[in-house]
Amino acid sequence: MSCDCVGISHAYVIFGATGNLAVHKLLPALYQLHCMGHLADDVEILGCGRTPFTQVSWQAEVRQxxxxxxxxxxxxxxxxxQRLDYLAGSLTEATFYQALGAWIQSDGECANNVIFYLSVSPDLYVTVTEGLAAAQLLDEAQGFRRMVIEKPFGHDLESARTLQHSLSEHLKEEQIYRIDHYVGKEAVQNLLVLRFANLILEPLWNRYHIDHIQITHAETVGVDGRASYYDKSGGAVRDMIQSHLLQVMALLAMEPPVSLEAEALRNEKVKVLQSIRPVNLEALATHAIRGQYAAGEVKGEAVPGYLQETGVAAGSHTESYAAMKLYIDNWRWKDVPFYLRTGKRLKERRSLVAVRFKQPPMQLFKGSGVYQPHPNWLLIGIQPEDAVRMEISAKVPGLEMHTRQIVMDASVSTPGERKAEAYEELLLDVIKGDRSLFLRYDEVKAAWTVVDPVMQRWADDEQLPLQYPAGGWGPKAAEKIFGDSDRAWRHTLSCNGGE
Known part of the structure; x- marks a missing residue:
């Protein structure tokens, strides 16, 4: 979605500018947009925080x-x-917003268009919004005022409703950009191209030909540096499934939109999320699994268990691993299971989509030494490999009729080709006013509706999550989610992906 935005004068105001997200993601992304000529010459970037930087010391800090x-x-x-400036102050004090207003008004043409990025704790979203509104900094009299909000949008369905009500008192829906950086990844966006630019897949993309779909996000890291936050308001379902993995599921399962315009695209995603069958809470153990990593070894290094991490409450029930089996009750996907899985301290860092196709209706080679050929798979690597692979059966050379799996392998990028970081794409889209990759409130609401009952049932469960040793692929009980079928988790893009 390239666009030359050099003519759009605006100011980028980053709240929480000294935090990890701003320093390691937002500012580097804005630097790349600057290098590519996507920022008008007069665009200024204002960092806001409690640390008492001056403009000169802030510029030196960012340079370093x-x-x-x-x-x-x-x-x-x-x-x-030279684009950078800094404003120190408390986000809870009216004087800060008055100073911010004065800075904006002194910014020439850029004062007409302002993007506010809330890189702050979610409990400050309403505080900042109310502060901006009280200072009349959200009014769109001569240009635009856009608010970018990081996930999580609420910590459950009820809190999401409350947050939406508070924001909507001061902002129109068109002004709110709920960001999900995972959707900004090129490999995730490539799902749309694979789905709708290749006729070879569309006739097979339904319940008649697909056995099941797996969506995996595995991490080798633990909760380093954010254990307290993760333990109190996180957990694998909130952190990954409710947002990232359900978004990937929606892109995989959606119907072709009438166009790639924002509302057309988001309408189809919402239909998918609203069609997800409620999880059977009476048989929850066969539909959802949660776990916690215990002490183990990751890449040859001994690591502590989740309960031994600094900042984690004693006896915490917060899950570091979660797997869910979901069904979409619509014409295309009726009774096709979607398996979503995420976890920390697993064997490898890997995100992938694995689509398993059904077996041929007749085993024509049964009498020729080929009794059960391997199923066909479409494998889409998101990270670290950005690749698309197809596994099919072929004859082994020789006189006898034996088959083996062969792989049709295509790397999405070519050597030396630079891939855009997710935040580069998303920050540019905010400038353009393109909301295609941002979440609409009914999307957020539908996603919370899917996971809320499961989280509530787990919250009432006095048993600890299943323990799994760090460095493995999670609790063995996660295999039970497949029932009596011959299905199993795909861990990698290789032919022995179940290893």
């Missing part, structure tokens, strides 16, 4: 951080640094 991340010390970096 970007150099640490491999940015060259050249004219491009110097030009970007």
């Amino acid at each position: 951080q970007l150099l640490k991340q491999g940015v060259a010390d050249d004219a491009a970096l110097e030009g970007f640094i």
